[in-house]
Amino acid sequence: MSETQVVDQGTEAYDVEAVRKDFPILERTVGDHPLTYLDSANTSQKPQVVIDAVADFYAHHNANVARAMHMLGAEATGAYEGARKKIAGFIGAADASEVIYTKNASEALNLAANTLGASLRPGDEVVISVMEHHSNIVPWQLVCQRTGATLRWFDVTADGRLDLEKATREGLVNERTKVVSVTRQSNVLGTINPVEVLAGMAHAVGAVLVVDASQSVPQMATDVQAWGADMVAFTGHKMLGPTGLGILWGRYALLEQLPPFLGGGEMIEVVRMEGSTYAPPPHRFEAGTMPIAQAVMLGAAIDYLEGIGMERIAAHEQQITAYALEQLAGVKGLKVLGPTEPVDRGGAISFELEGVHPHDVMTLLDSRGVAVRGGHHCARPLHDRFGVQSSTRASAYLYTTQHEIDVLVEALDYTRDFFTRPRTSSRTRRKAN
Template identity: 65%
Template sequence: MTVVDPVTYDVARIREDFPILGRRLAGDLPLVYLDSANTSQKPAQVIEALDEHYRLHNANVARAMHQLGAEASGAFEDARTKVATFIGAPRREEVVFAKNASEALNLVARVLGDAGRVREGADVVITEMEHHSNIVPWQLLTERTGATLRWFGLTDEGRLDLDDLDTLITERTAVVSLAWVSNMLGSVNPLEPVIRRAHEVGALVVVDASQAVPQLPVDVAALGADFVAFTGHKMVGPTGIGVLWGRHDLLAELPPFLGGGEMIETVTMERSTYAPPPARFEAGTPPIAQAVGLGAAVDYLSAIGMENIAAHEREITAYALGRLQEIDGLTIVGPKEAVDRGGAVSFTLDGVHPHDVAQLLDSKGVAVRAGHHCAKPAHQRFGVQSTTRASFYLYTTPEEIDALVDALHHTKQYFGV
């Protein structure tokens, strides 16, 4: 297992790249940002790339036949190439830009239905730990087509329960869609047996990698899935851009998601023909500046090394799990050991509502999330309406975990629990 090399991975140096991490909050408290599973903070390199684009190169892409248009188009397509290399895509044309992972997942669900790949009598299989973005699109698809939605359950530890693998994924299964890393439980799912079983019965596999791509090395060619979706803002990139990777042969045979400019080959009043991927799925003016920013984010993460980031994430998560379990009355919902686990830790505190926990932590400068984290079925599985979630990333320090623990002790004292 890779461990963090303090010579090459300097958290203090990395933090200098993130202007917001030096901010002082009300009461002159330092910001302790533990909400990176919600959205990551942005390094100066990404902020500067956005600023430079708008200051010097702003133009529409694939339309303007002037120097600015050529510069913007080149930067936009260069970002596509960077993303493709970052995730190990065999072809840059397999990278489709969307506005976020939710749109990417909706795109897949919609066009698979439109293409007749999911129809009445078929099954779509998901899991009980999914983000709503990987539940609702499949509910809409099965309602529209008459297919049946089925799902994997969870173990008491918060892991994917694969005991029913062969009975859930059958010859009726058209699609299996699941998270690589749970945004609520932190579990890293064993994708290999699921993908293997799905392909044995001829089903397609969609992976929601929104929590995986920011913190794990990713090679989509080796992974073996058919589609992978993720979002830019969780991987130190801008908001407003997501990515759908798909096998080129599949993308080439699927119909468009939206109609409009640049997704066409030709248009007459009677009919239209469509451009090859990825343009077919990128109707209208795309997120140009956001793509440039995402390219800068990919450069930033690549320079640090995803193996190093993953190792840091494991170490800081292990430290946090140990410290949190020192607190009487605190219950971690999800795996309690940093094995096959991401850096999002959801918990409850006896006698205190999660929203009150978050508010008291905020009064100490500690930013966390409270609620159902867009994962209501997973909360229902564990008999809780909501949780407080602390989540970590490449810039999180042990001292910030200590500040979280101190603030939780203050919360217990404040509420007398």
Template identity: 70%
Template sequence: MTYDLQAVRDRFPILRRQMGDRPLVYLDSANTSQKPQEVVDAVADHYLRHNANVARAMHMLGEEATDAYEGARARIGRFVGAASPEEIVFTKNASEALNLAAHTLGAGLGPGDEIVTTVMEHHSNIVPWQLLCERTGARLRWFDVTEDGRLDLEGAEAEGLINERTRIVTLTWVSNVLGTCNPVAEIARRAHAVGARVVVDGSQAVPHQPTDVTALGADLLAFTGHKMCGPTGIGVLWGRHELLETLPPFLGGGEMIEVVEMERSTFAAPPYRFEAGTPPIAQAVGLAAACDFLDGLGMEAVAAHEQQLTAYALERLQAIEGLRILGPTEAVDRGSALAFTLADVHPHDVMQLLNSRGVAVRGGHHCARPLHRRFGVQSTSRASSYLYTSPEEIDALAEALVYTRDYFAPRARG
């Protein structure tokens, strides 16, 4: 099946924007993706025709809203290969999903227990575990990375890192900085061999490649809607149902309860046990529409397009004198996020000068400060493509980077 890039781009009205006298070149999709017309229409239609609270009102609008919300749960479950809709827990973003995992899995941890993560994690998959260790006395340990940005699973420091004291192993599937695609199944095998639970941050993976949670090896998987053509304000925690049934509530409030008495309360079955209060109803509808859109393209086709584009971007950027890419320099087991430094130019200056030429990238530590420290840099610039990115936009990025380097060169010599 031919991937019709222009037809894909035509579904994203924002890509037709002009930035002054230049076309928009949007290369910040690892931060948030753009939204196709289908998703915008689905959210608007819900608010205009079906808006009501769910699981409460018995009138027609309430029934329609509940059907749409639970239909979205089932649709998103199918998108990631969940065994049942009840394995899908809605949150407001992946950060909340990871906090939910840390709070609930952490019940019963204490001194002597260990949690293992990696140095390449987003802060959202570091801080919740740090807080859990502070509450319980457990110890946080982590895998390092090699100089080429791969997870160091065989070095001396990695030996024995997962052991009989390990209770939880948590890692990113694909790094939001390095683009590295980690061997989740292998790490899960090691973790399960010692009885540990495995939590995966799939925020940079689920939007870009086919996902089968039953084959991944994880026990819990977090991802977010706004990076996969869906709305902001909705995230997902997938969990094996037999595990979800054993976990305590995360937040208290309406709809997560079974019976409330002044003395005590009992709680609903998963996933409702973890969804206190009014949920992100329209956002769930929008995310379901995004799943329809992505499956219509075919996730295999999306992944193939991105791999070709990433290979081209690596080739173009590595040809620029003074530019250093962090992470793998070949498009093998690698996502589309490209973090780099450019000569002596600060990433914020790179970001601003590229913006003046219509090119949108991100500059900073990308919520991964420990990883940047590991590579001896304070921050980087990051260009991240997606299913709507064209080779011509990679050319525009490369040309803008050369312009930026040359613009700042006299100042650097001075």
């Protein structure tokens, strides 16, 4: 198939080569090899227009928001709150006041866990899944340890799907459940979870549904209201935006009932020595100087994504994922973790290469210009569930080409041969000489 790929009947062709020209880093080389960047589930690369947006802010509009009553302060505040409106529209929020800025998705999930956890008591239960990123495990562990609540979790099937049948049979979500917190898309398996179904399960027993959407928001159209979720966390740096910025969306009726997470400037109404009153959401949860330039940068990233169209980006990812799964199936000794069919799965593909440690795979691939990730990908319990210590992960995005998948496969064949071919000992070589 041509690298100019038709993503859907009735839409214009998706010209991946034209998209790639917007990303200066993709012109890099690694030694004599062109960079083949297949680590976008870890962090995405940035188009020039997004890089320019942050430079322009610092060069021409830099000031603190809300506090500075001068021209620059008004410009900075307008850009900061304007980005909030863009984010709200991008994810289908009812209003921009439902969008909270944090420093990353981990902080967003900690905010959710600690504010929702304020009402947990012994006997209450929190339900997560074994496929969660550590950011959606550890905060709930800490809250349960502090409150006496019990942490329980969904298992996964052998092919990496959420085991809803087992959960229903065992009554995992029940009248004691207060919070269900799950990933929309696994950062290891690529599995896309049915959050609408999970919302129904949670709400049927009066529980709140929290969704970690860090992997899915960059890749496909998002409608948090249609999901039926109560809170959704994601991060800027995986969707062409900056590091240092995360987002927590929450239903306003829920947010206004929750206590502050951090104390400081701008999250208050009135402060007296005897006590304080707090601002309404979202500012109640935004203490101190926030990541202002990063918010502007994320707004520019959303403009770029919407300019291409999330439906076209998702279709491109599906094509690349299908092609990658097909080509990887031909690599001798390679086993994919999770779904091997491009159905209800994203572009993160984790795998084992028989006889070769993932760190060795990653290192040798890097020597040939191929950037992947090796390790447990901040999902140790999931690797334990599949009985593997770690894995190698290749992940695509809107700028990934089929040629790059071919380069990956060729590099994996080289890696397998390098580590499995017979070795001649130094003693044998000396005798031969």
